[in-house]
Amino acid sequence: MKIRNTILLSLAAIALTGTPALAKDKERSYPVMNEDVGVPVFPYDIENKPYVILAGIEAGVRKATIFSKEPSQEKIYKELWERGKKINADAIVLAAYGDSKVSAFSWGRTGATGIAIRFLTEEEIANGTKAEKASEFDPAKHKQIK
Numbered sequence: 001m002k003i004r005n006t007i008l009l010s011l012a013a014i015a016l017t018g019t020p021a022l023a024k025d026k027e028r029s030y031p032v033m034n035e036d037v038g039v040p041v042f043p044y045d046i047e048n049k050p051y052v053i054l055a056g057i058e059a060g061v062r063k064a065t066i067f068s069k070e071p072s073q074e075k076i077y078k079e080l081w082e083r084g085k086k087i088n089a090d091a092i093v094l095a096a097y098g099d100s101k102v103s104a105f106s107w108g109r110t111g112a113t114g115i116a117i118r119f120l121t122e123e124e125i126a127n128g129t130k131a132e133k134a135s136e137f138d139p140a141k142h143k144q145i146k
Contacts, residue, residue, distance in 0.1 A: 031119055032091050034077070040091040041077040041084075041114065050131030051117040055143045057083045057092060063100060063108035070100055076112045083145050089116035094134045116145065 031049070032040050059079040061071040076097050084092045092114040100108035115134050125131075 037074040037077045039077055039081040041081050041095045042091065042093050043095050045093050045134045046091065046117070050120045050125060051090070052120065052129070053132045053134070053137055053142050054084075054087055054089050054116040054118055055145045056137060056139055057114045057116050058144065058146045059083055059112045060109045061112070062106045062110075066102075066107040068107065070108070071110050073097075076110060080112050080114045084114070084116040087116055087145060088118065090119045091117050093117055094137075 032042075032046065034040060034042055057080055059076070059082075061076050061079050063069075063071070077092075077095060080092050080095055095112065095114035097110055097112035100110045102108055115137050117132075117134070120129055120131060
């Protein structure tokens, strides 16, 4: 009897805890995608869908050693997207980056910037929510994510 109860209790505990594979969030689909890099990050503004600006995004990608290759556009865009995803952005527009610069703490860091946006829903458009453009981005008005 004790063995049966112990086995049932153990099985119930296993069933209630679940597995990490089941607890994983579903992958979200995005209305737009940059097929070249696999993330919704674009070096230009999106003109055909109304959106609001969520925040300015800044990211940096570092080289491991002085002999490492420069970070690729894909790696830089993915780093920008990681920050945008945390604030539930639908896309990053006006993504830009420069050359790597050596500093006291890094063999080379490439800085990147962009603007996180969220597309307006049909309901928001019907209610008269004003769409914004990336050219209207103002660091004093919008928050910055680093």
